[in-house]
Amino acid sequence: MGKGEMELIETVLKNDLPDFFSAFYFHKHTENTMASIFTVIDDNTTEYSAEINYTAFKGFMVKVMKSLFPDMFKKQVQKWLDNFKVFVKKKN
Numbered sequence: 001m002g003k004g005e006m007e008l009i010e011t012v013l014k015n016d017l018p019d020f021f022s023a024f025y026f027h028k029h030t031e032n033t034m035a036s037i038f039t040v041i042d043d044n045t046t047e048y049s050a051e052i053n054y055t056a057f058k059g060f061m062v063k064v065m066k067s068l069f070p071d072m073f074k075k076q077v078q079k080w081l082d083n084f085k086v087f088v089k090k091k092n
Contacts (some may be wrong), residue, residue, distance in 0.1 A: 031056040048085075052077055 009026040013033070022035040032054045039047040054073060057063050065072060 029057065029059050029062040030054055031058075048081075050077075050081060 006027065011024040011026070013022040013024055015021055018038055020035070020037055022033065024033050025031065032052055034053075035051045037049045037051075039049070041047055057066050
C-alpha cells in the first residue's frame, strides 16, 4: 500500500484460463484468496470480476487498522483493479 514495495507468495489453486483463475496469497501481515472470473461479452470486450477473501490478519497494527478502517482493504483492492484496467486498455 502506498508507494512501497510488497512481497507476496502466490499459490495457484485453480488455473482454468481464459475463464477462471484462483490463488492463495501469503504476506507477512495478511493472507487471502482471490478468484478471478473472465466473461466474454463480445469479440472486443471481456468482463473481469474478482472475489477476494482475507483469511488472516497478523500483527497488532494490521489488526488495529482493520478494526478502525474496515473499508481500507477494499479500497486498496479497487485501486489495484483500476490500475489493471488502465494497463490492459493501454495494451490494446
